[in-house]
Amino acid sequence: MSQIMFYSTNGAAERVDFRQALLVGQAPDRGLYMPQRIPVLDSELLSRLSNMTYARIAHHVVKPYLGDLVPDEKLQEILNDAYNFDVPLEEVYDGKYVMRLDKGPTCSFKDFAARLMARLMQFFLSKQGRSIVILTATSGDTGSAVAHAFYRLKNVQVVVLFPRSEVTQRQRKQMTTLGENIHALAVDGKFDDCQALVKQAFADPELGHMDLSSANSINIGRLLPQAVYYFYAWSRLSPEGKPAVISVPSGNFGDLMGGLIAMRMGLSVRRFIAATNENDEFPRFMRTGTYQPIRPSKNCISNAMNVGHPSNLARLFDLYGGHMDELGVVHRQPDLQRMRQEIFAVSVSDQETRQTISDAYRRYGTILEPHGAVGWAGLARYLREVEDFSPCISLETADPAKFPEEIVRLTGVEPPLPPAMSAQDGLTEQYQEIDARYAALRTALERTLK
Numbered sequence: 001m002s003q004i005m006f007y008s009t010n011g012a013a014e015r016v017d018f019r020q021a022l023l024v025g026q027a028p029d030r031g032l033y034m035p036q037r038i039p040v041l042d043s044e045l046l047s048r049l050s051n052m053t054y055a056r057i058a059h060h061v062v063k064p065y066l067g068d069l070v071p072d073e074k075l076q077e078i079l080n081d082a083y084n085f086d087v088p089l090e091e092v093y094d095g096k097y098v099m100r101l102d103k104g105p106t107c108s109f110k111d112f113a114a115r116l117m118a119r120l121m122q123f124f125l126s127k128q129g130r131s132i133v134i135l136t137a138t139s140g141d142t143g144s145a146v147a148h149a150f151y152r153l154k155n156v157q158v159v160v161l162f163p164r165s166e167v168t169q170r171q172r173k174q175m176t177t178l179g180e181n182i183h184a185l186a187v188d189g190k191f192d193d194c195q196a197l198v199k200q201a202f203a204d205p206e207l208g209h210m211d212l213s214s215a216n217s218i219n220i221g222r223l224l225p226q227a228v229y230y231f232y233a234w235s236r237l238s239p240e241g242k243p244a245v246i247s248v249p250s251g252n253f254g255d256l257m258g259g260l261i262a263m264r265m266g267l268s269v270r271r272f273i274a275a276t277n278e279n280d281e282f283p284r285f286m287r288t289g290t291y292q293p294i295r296p297s298k299n300c301i302s303n304a305m306n307v308g309h310p311s312n313l314a315r316l317f318d319l320y321g322g323h324m325d326e327l328g329v330v331h332r333q334p335d336l337q338r339m340r341q342e343i344f345a346v347s348v349s350d351q352e353t354r355q356t357i358s359d360a361y362r363r364y365g366t367i368l369e370p371h372g373a374v375g376w377a378g379l380a381r382y383l384r385e386v387e388d389f390s391p392c393i394s395l396e397t398a399d400p401a402k403f404p405e406e407i408v409r410l411t412g413v414e415p416p417l418p419p420a421m422s423a424q425d426g427l428t429e430q431y432q433e434i435d436a437r438y439a440a441l442r443t444a445l446e447r448t449l450k
């Protein structure tokens with residue numbers, strides 16, 4: 001099996017192997033890494049997935065990209081340790097399922113990617129005797145997933161930037177109560193400001209000595225693990241191999257990219273639904289063929305999806321033969337026709353999101369939170385427009401207990417607090433506040449990491 005190399009979507013960086021792409025995060029030409037070849041899993045293997053554990057399925061999906069970089073047994077050990085929690089698939093009605101990706105330690109789907117990425121990074125770093133600084137921007141859930149995934153790993157410091165007034169108290173506490181190698185910065189700005197600051201730090205030669213790496217959804221190590229649960233869902237729901245319709249609540253489009261990669265790897269998918277909140281730059285692009293970032297991004301209740309220019313669109317365009325640079329400028333159009341065949345894009349307003357939470361509880365007794373509700377509403381919209389009897393799966397990406405006020409108001413029930421969240425309630429928070437200027441970030445980094 002020849003080693004899969006990774007190229008940059010901007011086309012001006014050297015090809016690297018998985019280990020290099022993982023440790024550097026963003027390519028030096030500011031593009032995102034993509035696999036040069038997407039391996040296809042044969043149908044005999046696909047038919048056997050239904051009898052495998054999640055961690056075993058993960059092995060088959062991830063292994064081809066790693067080649068010989070991680071010995072098989074070590075990889076399985078890492079995967080067994082990373083995926084030690086449930087992945088429930090709940091039938092809501094009549095072949096329409098919700099897959100709950102919220103049972104990890106920080107109760108969002110970002111645990112899937114962060115836990116594997118952290119363990120792989122630790123494996124490579126300890127072999128090299130190297131240490132790095134993970135610098136990451138979060139709209140809520142990345143920061144906590146990354147912080148928990150790296151907590152107490154010896155050769156890694158983590159700096160998390162979050163928009164001060166756009167995260168809930170519980171989300172904030174998941175980042176600020178750990179301490180030790182985890183440093184939290186509250187930015188007086190929006191998520192897009194945090195993301196821009198992080199990008200600027202990566203491009204700053206004066207920080208070169210810090211060995212910065214990113215754990216954002218731009219890291220290829222975050223992306224590949226997100227292909228796994230699509231195979232898992234399909235293996236459990238579609239033993240006869242029928243294609244599925246899968247709805248993905250989307251912000252930075254890393255989750256959807258994982259699904260599209262799974263499809264290229266042989267997963268049988270009828271249609272993906274890309275459901276955004278009112279930050280509808282992608283649905284508008286799909287309709288009009290013109291891409292226009294939303295600045296500033298809109299503040300919706302599905303706060304982890306308040307993204308006005310999704311970083312993974314560079315990958316998505318690349319997958320369909322286009323080229324979008326890191327600023328969102330389109331240099332070559334993707335194959336829009338094929339995109340429309342494979343992806344149904346919808347934007348869901350806050351009002352519709354709230355209505356969906358309330359209806360899902362009233363009609364089916366299903367508790368959704370705002371992100372999962374955007375996905376579910378997107379699926380409902382699709383099913384009204386397209387006659388389709390395929391199994392349908394909508395991703396629930398966070399635990400409803402992260403958004404208690406909204407859910408109590410809409411359903412009258414208090415979502416039960418998972419043990420992982422009640423444990424942090426009494427802990428002390430530690431974080432620095434900075435304004436959204438690059439100079440402020442640099443000072444904070446130099447002070448924190450000296």
Ligand SMILES: *Cc1c(COP(=O)(O)O)cnc(C)c1O
Binds near residue numbers: 255
């Ligand atoms: C990050 C996040 C999303 C969006 O995922 P992307 O990969 O950025 O599209 C959706 N829901 C929740 C709860 C999240 O934390």
